Amino acid sequence: MAAGTLTWCRFKDEASQLLRHSERIKDGWEWTEVEVDQAGGSFLVKKDVVRPTSERVCVKNCVPLDDTDVLDVEGSMEEADINTVQCEVKETQYYRYQYHVLYSTSYCVPVLYFIASRPDGSLASLDEVWSSVPASFQSRLQDDRWTFLTQQEHPVLGCPMFQLHPCHTATMMQPLMQETQDEEMGSYLVSWLSTVGPVVGLNLPLSYAHIGHVT
Template sequence: MAAGTLTWCRFKDEASQLLRHSDRIKDGWEWTEVEEDQAGGSFLVKKDVIRQVDERVDARDCVPLEEAEDEDNSDVLGVEYNMEEADTNTVPCELKETEYYRYQYHVLYSTSYSVPVLYFIASRPDGSLASLDEVWSSVPGSFQSRLQDDRWTFLTQQEHPVLGCPMFQLHPCHTATMMQPVMQETHDKDRGSCNYLVSWLSTVGPVVGLNLPLSYAQIGHVT
């Protein structure tokens, strides 16, 4: 295998390790088998990951705080207001009701690139699917600045290779190059080889809100 890639067998071995650890800490990962005997026909799934988005409303849409005092505002956060420091276009107001996206993540094996690939969908509170622009806007600013030039090639909408439904995808074309130095650094006789999937997910997952607990770093590769 080329540097920075992994075999289908290793993908399954490492997925099994990830699943065992997920079961121990109740992290919600599952294994889905659709085409059991075919390379890439089974994959990891994590459902119902909620990402909340708080947005400050425009002054024209604000509910004055004195009017809100008589209402049940248990789900609304009041905004501190200072007349001397306030901008002329702002008024004392509340924040919008907290909005959120519900994510579902699939980790598949790409037989073309011999690397894992992250697919996902994001839905709004009403169940409708979020657009590519909405998904991009939810990417943390630190990643947006680095990925700006490649935003529509790094994050794309593709057909799920097993299920056939449209999903968002983090394109795998640079995965092997990215993972090569990571694997070389961690592969030594004292520590053994790290779990490729965990290292990769820890690197690309946060771009789209998928964060692994630190305890996953304890997983080692099965040889």
């Protein structure tokens, strides 16, 4: 295998380790088998991840409250008009995410697919998903935003999903795996997911860092 890549067998082994740890800490990872005998035909799934994606500021007319002022019925409307001020009310939108971690037989690396649903159940647009990417990542990915984050057909299910493109994964992972100096020390899958997941709101608990290490 080329540096920075992994085999389908190793992907499945590391996925099994991740699932065992997920079961212990109850954070919801599952294994879905569709094409059982085919490389890349099964994958990891994490459902129902709810996260804020944007914060909207609405300007409304408000009447300041003052306990020392008692308005009579006739004068209340006039007094309210005089004292009305512009108030900012923040409303946060929450979207529901579902993540799939697949194995790419073309690149020999894992690939992250996901969908994001609005509160009414409709799917979020690519622009909406990009706007939810943390600012620290947006500044670094601005030039590659539409090649790094794309909409593709799910290679197993055939439905449209968003994808973090795997073309640079092997290059990114090569130095990370060289640091271990041993294929059995540390988890490629956890290292990769900890690196790319936060871009789209998928964060692993720190306890996953112990997977694959000999104690």
